[in-house]
Amino acid sequence: xxKIFVTLVLAFAGVVLFAQQEPHYTNFMFNKLPLNPGxxxxxxxxxxxxxxxxxxxxWNEGAPTTQTLSFHTPxxxxxxxxxxxxxxxxxxxxxxxxxxxxxxxxxKIGKGHLGLGIQGSIISYExxxxxxLTTNPxxxxxxxxxxNQYVPNFGAGIYYNTDRFYAGLSVPTLLKNTLDYSxxxxxxxxxxxxRHLYFMAxxxxxxxxxxQFKPAILVKYIGGxxxxxxxxxxxAPLDADINAMxxxxxVFGLGATYRLGDSVDFLxxxxxxxxxxxxxxxxxxxNELQDYSNGSIEVMAEYCLRNRNKKLLNPRFFF
Numbered sequence: 001x002x003k004i005f006v007t008l009v010l011a012f013a014g015v016v017l018f019a020q021q022e023p024h025y026t027n028f029m030f031n032k033l034p035l036n037p038g039x040x041x042x043x044x045x046x047x048x049x050x051x052x053x054x055x056x057x058x059w060n061e062g063a064p065t066t067q068t069l070s071f072h073t074p075x076x077x078x079x080x081x082x083x084x085x086x087x088x089x090x091x092x093x094x095x096x097x098x099x100x101x102x103x104x105x106x107x108k109i110g111k112g113h114l115g116l117g118i119q120g121s122i123i124s125y126e127x128x129x130x131x132x133l134t135t136n137p138x139x140x141x142x143x144x145x146x147x148n149q150y151v152p153n154f155g156a157g158i159y160y161n162t163d164r165f166y167a168g169l170s171v172p173t174l175l176k177n178t179l180d181y182s183x184x185x186x187x188x189x190x191x192x193x194x195r196h197l198y199f200m201a202x203x204x205x206x207x208x209x210x211x212q213f214k215p216a217i218l219v220k221y222i223g224g225x226x227x228x229x230x231x232x233x234x235x236a237p238l239d240a241d242i243n244a245m246x247x248x249x250x251v252f253g254l255g256a257t258y259r260l261g262d263s264v265d266f267l268x269x270x271x272x273x274x275x276x277x278x279x280x281x282x283x284x285x286x287n288e289l290q291d292y293s294n295g296s297i298e299v300m301a302e303y304c305l306r307n308r309n310k311k312l313l314n315p316r317f318f319f
Contacts, residue, residue, distance in 0.1 A: 022172070022196045022222075023066040023089045026257060026265045026281030027051060027300040028241060029216040029319065033070045033083050035198050036170035037102035037117030038159030041081020043317070045274075046073035047304040055283075056293035062092045063293070072102070081106055081115060095126040100172075104159070112162035119155040119172060124148060125191070127181050143181040151177040153193070163315045167201040195223040202243075204315050212247040214255070214318060245269070247318060262287060263296075274317045277302040 025031050031051050032039040049070045056063040072083035083102035090096070104117035129144045157170025178192045202216030218241040245255025245267060253269030263283040270278045283296040304317070 023053065023064070023087070024220070024241070024259075025051065025053065025066075025068075026241075026267065026283055026296075026298045027279045028200070028218045029202055029214075029243060029245075030269075030277065030279055030300055030302060031068060031070075032159070032168070032200065033072055033085055033102065034068055034087055034100070035172060035218075036157035036159050036168045036200065037083065037100075037119035037155060037172070038104050038115035038157040038168055038170065039081075040072040040083035040102045040104040040115065040117060041074035041078070041106055042104075042113065042115055042159060042161050042166075042319075043072070043304055044074055044078055045304050045307045047071070047302060049300070049302045051298065051300040053296065053298040055296040056289060057297060058294040059292065064089070064091045066090075070100075074106070078108075078113065079106055080104065081117070083119075093128045093131055095128070097124040097126075098122070109160070110162070112160055112165070115157075115159040115161075115168075117157045117159065117170075119157070121153045121155070121173065122150060123153060124150050125179055129181065145181065147181050149179050151175075151179065151193075153177065157198075161319065163204075165201075165203045166319055168199070170198050171195055172198070197221040197223070202319060204247075204318055207246075210249045212250070212318075214245045214247060214253070216243040216245070217241065218243075241265075243267070247271075250318075253318075257281075259283070271318065274314060275304050275306055277317070 028035065031049060033049065051068045053066040067088045068085065070083065070085035072081060074081050081104035085100040087098040099122045100119055102117055102119045104115040106113045106115050126148045128146055130146050132142055132144055134142055153173045153175045155170065155172035155174055157168060159168035160166065173193055174195060176193050176195065178190060180190050199219040200217065202214065205213045207213050220239045239260055241257050241259050243255055243257040245253050247253045251271055255267040257265040257267065259265060263285050265281055265283045267279060267281045279300040281298040285293060285295060
């Protein structure tokens with residue numbers, strides 16, 4: 001019964017609503033490049049980042065999973081940042097691949113740099129209609145055809161950071177492409193991309209010689225319009241992830257995030273110098289999903305090339 005319920009819900013959500021267009025990240029404070037192209041080059045050394053997320057633990061199949069792989073580096077004496085990334089997001093009958101290339105111009109302002117970023121993307125949307133299970137095998141609002149469509153998109157963002165503070169504003173996808181998955185006689189199986197607006201900020205404060213406090217916030221807004229709503233788009237309310245983390249001896253971190261009306265998330269961090277970082281997150285649902293899942297889990301790893309001119313750990317590596 002649980003498997004049938006999940007399949008029906010995901011088929012409906014995947015084909016008609018596409019409510020989760022962009023994946024969210026519990027480790028958002030350590031995985032900024034997919035959200036903001038202005039972040040490229042901000043570590044002042046070349047960095048690789050990988051993340052895996054599994055949502056709704058305990059569901060048999062079709063639950064959302066996300067993987068990201070990114071690389072970014074400064075160029076031309078820190079004046080420019082270049083980033084490359086791949087994002088894979090699977091949900092029910094849908095499978096999305098996104099390839100990104102980011103460029104940021106990084107003038108020095110005050111004690112930090114301002115990244116003015118642009119991003120180009122190629123996105124693959126795969127829909128496996130032949131696997132749809134519905135109570136009515138000829139449901140008029142469900143497409144039973146397989147489809148794989150490619151669309152371009154682009155985005156922009158600004159990101160300012162010092163050794164102790166960062167703030168950014170971005171829209172990773174500006175175009176509102178519409179994809180059609182309709183069978184003959186099916187009129188509702190369309191999908192319109194939505195603009196996602198992100199605001200992020202965080203700081204690092206010394207509480208004692210060995211304990212630091214690192215609060216962070218990510219505010220999200222998904223745009224919508226009347227035409228998009230008719231085609232299954234959703235104008236989501238303002239959402240936010242509010243995080244508080246404590247760092248101990250500049251090596252270990254423990255924190256928690258409140259995602260408004262959705263979950264409480266717990267994070268653990270291990271920082272090995274300025275080169276390697278490992279983060280683990282667990283989300284505990286606060287909505288109706290808590291009756292059907294055991295939460296969500298996320299693992300993130302980052303490796304940065306060593307800056308031989310820096311003998312001490314720079315605080316920016318905690319961002």
